[in-house]
Amino acid sequence: MNFIEELQSLNYIAVATATIASYVLGFAWYHWAVFGEAWANALGLTKEEADNTEDLGGAFSISATHVSGVLSGAFFGAAMAAVITATSLGYYNGFARTSSKLTLINSAHSIVELTLIGAIIGIFS
Numbered sequence: 182m183n184f185i186e187e188l189q190s191l192n193y194i195a196v197a198t199a200t201i202a203s204y205v206l207g208f209a210w211y212h213w214a215v216f217g218e219a220w221a222n223a224l225g226l227t228k229e230e231a232d233n234t235e236d237l238g239g240a241f242s243i244s245a246t247h248v249s250g251v252l253s254g255a256f257f258g259a260a261m262a263a264v265i266t267a268t269s270l271g272y273y274n275g276f277a278r279t280s281s282k283l284t285l286i287n288s289a290h291s292i293v294e295l296t297l298i299g300a301i302i303g304i305f306s
Contacts, residue, residue, distance in 0.1 A: 195305030199298040206297055210290045223283035254303020255296045262288075262295035 211217045213228060221231035267288035274284040 192302075192305050195302050198305070199301040202297055202301055203294050206294050207290070210293070216286045216290075219282060220286050223280045223286070250306070251300045251303045254299035254301070254306070256299070258295035258297070258299020258302075259292055261299070262292040266291040266295070 209215060211220055211231075213221075213231075217231060218228075221228065224231075270284055270288050270291070274281075274287075
């Protein structure tokens with residue numbers, strides 16, 4: 182596998198679309214009216230601190246796998262999030278002794294986000 186050829190074969194429109202969708206999801210997910218207040222409270226932040234606040238890597242990673250189809254992409258994204266991101270957050274947050282509520286909010290966001298990214302990449306493939 183030639184790294185340069187892989188980069189040249191990426192569908193950058195799909196990556197950009199998935200990245201924008203990721204930002205929109207993050208905005209909605211961590212909005213004060215959805216999970217933002219619970220997230221900020223779990224971190225001990227005020228609303229002003231929480232509002233003073235990011236994922237291109239997920240879109241590139243999924244795009245590089247060459248998944249095709251919305252369901253295949255969504256499944257791959259969800260599996261990637263569950264195996265890598267959610268388990269890492271659980272591990273690190275456990276040692277940091279942060280609340281399980283914070284771990285659940287962030288892990289669920291990651292799973293939904295990478296499922297969305299995978300589905301978008303799958304649509305474009």
